[in-house]
Amino acid sequence: MNIFEHYYRECIGTGLVIFLVIFLRIIVTKAVRRYAKSHTGIEKRTNLVIKYIHLLINILALISLIVIWGVQKNDILFTLSSIATVVGVAMFAQWSILSNITSGIILFFSFPFKIGDVIKIHDKDFAVEGEIIDINAFHVDLITKEGEHIIYPNNLLLQKGISIVRAKYDDREFTD
Structure with a gap:
């Protein structure tokens, strides 16, 4: 056999x-x-x-x-x-790592904002306003008007209030 x-x-x-x-x-x-x-x-x-x-x-x-x-x-x-x-x-x-990965998945499927959006993160101690330049598994990369590069953890994005200030627009003239 x-x-x-x-x-x-x-x-x-x-x-x-x-x-x-x-x-x-x-x-x-x-x-x-x-x-x-x-x-x-x-x-x-x-x-x-x-x-x-x-x-x-x-x-x-x-x-x-x-x-x-x-x-x-x-x-x-x-x-x-x-x-x-x-x-x-x-x-x-390492709960923070798991929390950021889970938050990254939630952000992927819910799409509350996208690359190019200007967001304001409402944090009473450290309010942040900047344009989203990248969304990763663990963090979101923002750039402020002053050119400061901020890396913000995904789990904090889900915990804080966020306003989408405006979407990024092309620099072109609009005519009637």
Whole structure:
């Protein structure tokens, strides 16, 4: 009896999981790009969100493969809970990073402002007004009228009140 005959069901299951991963990654990529194109054309943020979703799909596929190949469910739960505990303790000190990543995803899908908008961040201690020059996973880059470059964390953007002062306009004359 060769190995393929002995592990026939596991090989078929693995093939199905691989097919589903490829299929889901293609569908998700197209859906996110279509959504981003209909709302704004910021390619950098689109690729970042696609990367996060692909990571989630890969993790779910890995868990599926572990189950298919016969690892006991109790062992999986024990391992996952141990990993989650270690990651949770390690990330507790890094909550700001997770908060900024989550905020970056929220900003991507809600699009309250876009590159080129001039915004005012209402903070009683340090009010900021500037033009958005870039939106990243962790922060937004602003430039003030005075030319000061400000890097503002995404999680603070969701916590503070923000006014969109005006959109950036081309320097051209308007005629009737």
